[in-house]
Amino acid sequence: MGTERLASRLAAVVGPAHVLADPGLRASYETDFTGRWTGRARLVVRPADTAQVAGVLRTCREAGIPVLPQGGNTGLVGGSVPTPAGDQVVLSLRRLDTAGPVDPDARQITVGAGLTLSALHGRLRPQGWEFGVDLASRDSATLGGMIATNAGGERVLKYGTTRANVAGLQAVLADGTVLDRLAGLPKDNTGYDLTGLLVGSEGTLAVLTAARLRLVPRPRHRVGALLAVDSIAAATALVTRLRGLESLELAEFFTAEGLDLVLEHTGLPAPFRARHPVHLLVECAARHDPTDELAELLADADLLDAAVAVDAADRHRLAAYRERHTEAINAAGTPLKLDVTLPPAELPGFAAELPALLDGRARPYLFGHLAEGNLHVNLLDVAPADEEAVVLAVLGRVAAAGGSISAEHGIGRAKARYLHLTRSAAEISAMRAVKSALDPAWLLSPGTLLAAPD
Numbered sequence: 523m524g525t526e527r528l529a530s531r532l533a534a535v536v537g538p539a540h541v542l543a544d545p546g547l548r549a550s551y552e553t554d555f556t557g558r559w560t561g562r563a564r565l566v567v568r569p570a571d572t573a574q575v576a577g578v579l580r581t582c583r584e585a586g587i588p589v590l591p592q593g594g595n596t597g598l599v600g601g602s603v604p605t606p607a608g609d610q611v612v613l614s615l616r617r618l619d620t621a622g623p624v625d626p627d628a629r630q631i632t633v634g635a636g637l638t639l640s641a642l643h644g645r646l647r648p649q650g651w652e653f654g655v656d657l658a659s660r661d662s663a664t665l666g667g668m669i670a671t672n673a674g675g676e677r678v679l680k681y682g683t684t685r686a687n688v689a690g691l692q693a694v695l696a697d698g699t700v701l702d703r704l705a706g707l708p709k710d711n712t713g714y715d716l717t718g719l720l721v722g723s724e725g726t727l728a729v730l731t732a733a734r735l736r737l738v739p740r741p742r743h744r745v746g747a748l749l750a751v752d753s754i755a756a757a758t759a760l761v762t763r764l765r766g767l768e769s770l771e772l773a774e775f776f777t778a779e780g781l782d783l784v785l786e787h788t789g790l791p792a793p794f795r796a797r798h799p800v801h802l803l804v805e806c807a808a809r810h811d812p813t814d815e816l817a818e819l820l821a822d823a824d825l826l827d828a829a830v831a832v833d834a835a836d837r838h839r840l841a842a843y844r845e846r847h848t849e850a851i852n853a854a855g856t857p858l859k860l861d862v863t864l865p866p867a868e869l870p871g872f873a874a875e876l877p878a879l880l881d882g883r884a885r886p887y888l889f890g891h892l893a894e895g896n897l898h899v900n901l902l903d904v905a906p907a908d909e910e911a912v913v914l915a916v917l918g919r920v921a922a923a924g925g926s927i928s929a930e931h932g933i934g935r936a937k938a939r940y941l942h943l944t945r946s947a948a949e950i951s952a953m954r955a956v957k958s959a960l961d962p963a964w965l966l967s968p969g970t971l972l973a974a975p976d
């Protein structure tokens with residue numbers, strides 16, 4: 523089907539104003555925010571509700587047109603933008619940004635896939651509730667995208683990944699069939715867990731349109747601290763001790779090199795007078811004030827420096843040193859982003875070995891979520907000819923140590939050819955069978971996660 527005819531059929535579903543054909547209007551949907559992943563959409567289509575999503579999918583399925591679902595386009599593995607081939611329709615879910623009332627008995631809320639995490643936080647805060655998942659891209663990341671990628675973020679040690687915080691989903695299959703699992707029942711053993719299957723499926727099995735989310739009561743008190751230590755090994759040991767505190771909610775680390783970039787990019791004042799090798803950002807939250815228990819635990823810790831934040835403004839000030847790493851690294855170049863998990867005992871050894879693995883072929887910046895052994899290995903100045911070898915050196919080492927080649931960003935297009943490093947042939951073939959069953963023509967998010975059959 524020609525693009526003009528397709529556009530007019532899609533316009534009949536969503537209205538002409540919501541089918542974007544003009545290259546200028548499409549541009550923000552075609553490139554990710556690192557600038558590394560870019561492509562060309564045949565059209566961008568912006569449905570308003572589940573019925574329109576189903577209509578778009580039916581139309582594309584009949585015409586054999588591949589569809590790329592997109593949320594806030596904050597993904598980091600190329601799964602949120604179309605390929606350069608220019609054959610995919612980008613299906614933006616951003617207009618599905620509704621939020622229902624909080625259900626205090628079930629401790630749940632139903633939201634549209636296009637609601638941003640910040641908008642959800644803003645809605646819940648005055649009502650005394652919270653969604654356990656939080657991450658630095660909260661202003662643009664949408665709940666649908668976070669669920670599709672099973673986003674992790676900063677509070678996994680307390681609340682788990684997005685998967686643990688989703689009680690149900692509404693989704694549309696490639697043929698337009700709507701699956702409705704929004705009841706959110708805490709006990710419901712009636713067959714395959716379709717919600718669990720779709721969480722983390724990266725847009726390859728269905729298009730997520732709404733979600734039933736688990737909530738937690740908002741803790742009355744939160745305290746934060748920025749701690750400086752002399753090594754990643756010391757930071758890891760400190761996190762092990764801090765985990766003795768039930769109130770511990772967040773334990774994030776970054777190094778001096780990353781902080782230098784953040785200070786240069788943001789103009790923020792340095793957190794301490796001296797430059798320290800490693801920083802650990804921690805936050806504790808509870809019904810009681812956790813300041814004393816945190817101070818007690820830190821009293822005999824081997825710290826080079828420490829700053830404590832008791833009010834929200836101060837906490838945000840300290841968190842900025844960690845949260846602004848992504849934009850600061852982007853400003854310094856186009857990073858090759860790796861996102862790995864290592865068993866905690868392997869972390870210090872991996873970090874120490876990294877320069878040898880890279881062998882001068884990249885400038886590394888390490889930061890991430892220490893409690894889960896999740897290192898963001900951001901590499902700048904990698905020559906295109908070295909990329910493959912560098913990625914294989916790092917991911918191969920991670921696989922050999924029993925880690926994962928994607929902790930929280932997903933596989934997308936960036937890691938699809940490395941999936942076999944940490945998933946067995948039997949597992950990959952089971953995944954392919956599921957994909958073929960739910961999307962027989964392989965029209966949803968082609969090239970993401972699994973290579974299409976020849």
Ligand code: MLT
Binds near residue numbers: 675898
């Ligand atoms: C983060 O932890 O800030 C995110 O995963 C983004 C990133 O890795 O750049």
Ligand code: ZN
Binds near residue numbers: 675890891898930
């Ligand atoms: Zn992260």
